[in-house]
Amino acid sequence: MSNNLIIYYIRHGEPxxxxxxxTELGKKQAEALSNCLVKIGFDEIFVSPVGRxxxxxxxxxxxxxxxxxxxxxxxxxxxxxxxxxxxxxxxFYWPYHYPEFVKYANSKRIVSLGNxxxxxxxxxxxxxxxxxxxxxxxxxxxxxxxxxxxDEDNNAYKRxxxxxxxxxxxxxxxxxxxxVSALQNVPYPYVALHTELGHTCIIKIxxxxxxxxxxxxxxxxxxxxxxxxxxxxxxxxxxxDLL
Numbered sequence: 148m149s150n151n152l153i154i155y156y157i158r159h160g161e162p163x164x165x166x167x168x169x170t171e172l173g174k175k176q177a178e179a180l181s182n183c184l185v186k187i188g189f190d191e192i193f194v195s196p197v198g199r200x201x202x203x204x205x206x207x208x209x210x211x212x213x214x215x216x217x218x219x220x221x222x223x224x225x226x227x228x229x230x231x232x233x234x235x236x237x238x239f240y241w242p243y244h245y246p247e248f249v250k251y252a253n254s255k256r257i258v259s260l261g262n263x264x265x266x267x268x269x270x271x272x273x274x275x276x277x278x279x280x281x282x283x284x285x286x287x288x289x290x291x292x293x294x295x296x297x298d299e300d301n302n303a304y305k306r307x308x309x310x311x312x313x314x315x316x317x318x319x320x321x322x323x324x325x326x327v328s329a330l331q332n333v334p335y336p337y338v339a340l341h342t343e344l345g346h347t348c349i350i351k352i353x354x355x356x357x358x359x360x361x362x363x364x365x366x367x368x369x370x371x372x373x374x375x376x377x378x379x380x381x382x383x384x385x386x387x388d389l390l
Contacts, residue, residue: 150306151355158346190312253336
């Protein structure tokens, strides 16, 4: 798999959302994470403009002496703006937190629509298409900077000038669902309803040639929500007390 891009998408540590920073536990998580990431090594590191993501990236950036590149579309606010909806007239919810949406989006009807899921007559009023298009546009633009151009006809990325490198993206759980959906061209409900990303968890994605054809690649998830770096240093996850 020479000259293939490897992407590490990483959620921030335990946050204080009100102050948009990390808690003391979150700082310990970020430090444990950095001890793992420095062993991997990165060529580039991209960070959401949100404080909790930047603070999570800081120990890794310092140890690797890398200057971060800020990407606006990685912000949690972007995913919230396009995907959070007022389903019941009381407040906005992430779709995967609203029981009625979860049930309906998991139905055979929505699953059968595939990437046209948002065109369902009951979902049209929420204008999910706007979010789908926003993230596809921005994820594809980002991938072009990495040497991969999206080919709609082949449902794959064409290798233009790829480099053999590892990159890290420090961002958010809500954003991760939109990012992975756009990157893999997989319906958002499928990703949103079947994934969860804990604090400082890592998604490892490898751009892998399609059936040996080195001209085209698909993003393959090699690991999802990995958090072994925390237990190796005896640092808790946010849901440990629930297990």
